[in-house]
Amino acid sequence: MKYRKIPDETVRRMPMYLRALSLLEQEGQQTISSRQLADRLHLKPPQIRKDLSYFGAFGTRGIGYPVVSAAQQIRTILRLDVRQKVALIGAGRLGTAVAAYPGFSVFGFDIAAVFDKSPAKIGKKIGRLVIEDMQSVDALEARQIRLAIVAIPAEEAQACAERLVRAGVKGILNLAPCYLAVPKRVKVVSLDMAMALGVLPYYM
Amino acid sequence: MKYRKIPDETVRRMPMYLRALSLLEQEGQQTISSRQLADRLHLKPPQIRKDLSYFGAFGTRGIGYPVVSAAQQIRTILRLDVRQKVALIGAGRLGTAVAAYPGFSVFGFDIAAVFDKSPAKIGKKIGRLVIEDMQSVDALEARQIRLAIVAIPAEEAQACAERLVRAGVKGILNLAPCYLAVPKRVKVVSLDMAMALGVLPYYM
Known part of the structure; x- marks a missing residue:
């Protein structure tokens, strides 16, 4: 419809x-x-x-x-009538918190894969998921994952976003404190804790 | 001015x-x-x-x-010309990620205290901060902390917000996936990862 x-x-x-x-x-x-x-x-x-x-x-x-x-x-x-698989990029503190976040399931989201570039993390587990090498992001399309959450440092986020777009990702939730430039066909929503906190003193 | x-x-x-x-x-x-x-x-x-x-x-x-x-x-x-002290409520995965978040300092924010209700966490450290008992939240005003970040489960967040308001907090960054009802004089900004992710499939 x-x-x-x-x-x-x-x-x-x-x-x-x-x-x-x-x-x-x-x-x-x-x-x-x-x-x-x-x-x-x-x-x-x-x-x-x-x-x-x-x-x-x-x-x-x-x-x-x-x-x-x-x-x-x-x-x-909202196309939430089917389970939507999501890739989580970054298995640091923020990524770990995201993986454990209980709010996604009500919307049918399923964190289906976690990626990190650090050899010390690859192969370890977050919850039930084994952390995969960032290289494997390139195969997201074959796994029918078209959504990603970016939870890595700002200076790495743009290159990561471009890689995700090449891998067929259509929607990105960006948690890095920076703007992500992507083609118009890809939707980015950014959540920036510092920006949000930054307006509060004005109202006090 | x-x-x-x-x-x-x-x-x-x-x-x-x-x-x-x-x-x-x-x-x-x-x-x-x-x-x-x-x-x-x-x-x-x-x-x-x-x-x-x-x-x-x-x-x-x-x-x-x-x-x-x-x-x-x-x-x-924006009243960011003075250092603004911030209380972090919750020393779980999300709170730990918030404490390590590098984006706050550009705006002069200083996470000055961390609180948790869990006896297993009180007294332990997150970075340079010792986790304090939630009871100590009541003394925030004397410590000139008027901003708080709420990083606890949704079902505990409203009671926590009321306690923060009683302790003189004027601005709250809410990371729990729920609405917080507070008096008009208090400003709440909510960041909800699930809500943000929830709009993406619509655009795909």
């Missing part, structure tokens, strides 16, 4: 809706109003109604959204 | 400008045009000019921004 062009800000909020709905699914709740969902997420109900309307009307006025089917529809929209 | 109300999006980009200018300072460059700065940051020059104009005109048409004074002015605006 094709949807019309959706603002990035709306797409960015969709995983929030999905996480809330997944939790409600587990709790066995059948419907939720935009007001209740807004209260849970600390958003405004019209915002939620507008966001969800981009994907077609899947709520009923006065009754609300059916939890199970709304969750399933968002999963389909 | 008081500035007029500045959009959050502009404030959010200021640390990017500061990091780029700090690097140029180190490289000894004296001026930079909005075009050059835009190229480095992969933004549009009018965007940069508009952002910086909120804080008064500190560039000269045709010459550009003086690197050292522009950096200093942004530091003053």
Whole structure:
């Protein structure tokens, strides 16, 4: 199914809706109003109604959204209805923390491979995964891994991103404190702890 | 100095400008045009000019921004012209990665204390810091620590945030995958790896 062009800000909020709905699914709740969902997420109900309307009307006025089917529809929209394999680049402190991060599974992500360039780390294990040589990144496409998390120092991140793109990666979560230049067909989302912390004193 | 109300999006980009200018300072460059700065940051020059104009005109048409004074002015605006002490809550895998993260120092942040509730961790060291009992969080105000990074499981994060607020904390960087409800006077910025990863398949 094709949807019309959706603002990035709306797409960015969709995983929030999905996480809330997944939790409600587990709790066995059948419907939720935009007001209740807004209260849970600390958003405004019209915002939620507008966001969800981009994907077609899947709520009923006065009754609300059916939890199970709304969750399933968002999963389909975000292409999270299939398990998505993810490569983790970097088995240092940050990479180790990422590998153990419990939040990915609700979205169906599966950290399927970990790579590092350090001979001291290659062959060791992080959780159930054996750390592989960075060279093996080149074979990601054959393993149907098209997502990667970059958790290596900033000065190595650009070269790594280029290698990932050559290996067929289509989406990168960048945790290195730097900008990654990639072709337009590849989507990068960067999380930068220092940048985020950097705005706080302004508001104090 | 008081500035007029500045959009959050502009404030959010200021640390990017500061990091780029700090690097140029180190490289000894004296001026930079909005075009050059835009190229480095992969933004549009009018965007940069508009952002910086909120804080008064500190560039000269045709010459550009003086690197050292522009950096200093942004530091003053963001209140990063003094060293800011930060408490790290959680000495698990993520906390350990945060403590070792090299990106904070360019903004003058100093991880000054680490706390954990686990008796097995209290008294041990992370880098140069001795892990303290969570109880000691209550004394943050006396130590002039008004910023905190929350790196603990989601189910403990809300109670922790409330405790931090009672201890006088004014800004929180939340790394737990959940929303934190705090009084309006306290600013929370959340970074959620799963949310960020969750949007990528949509674009693939």
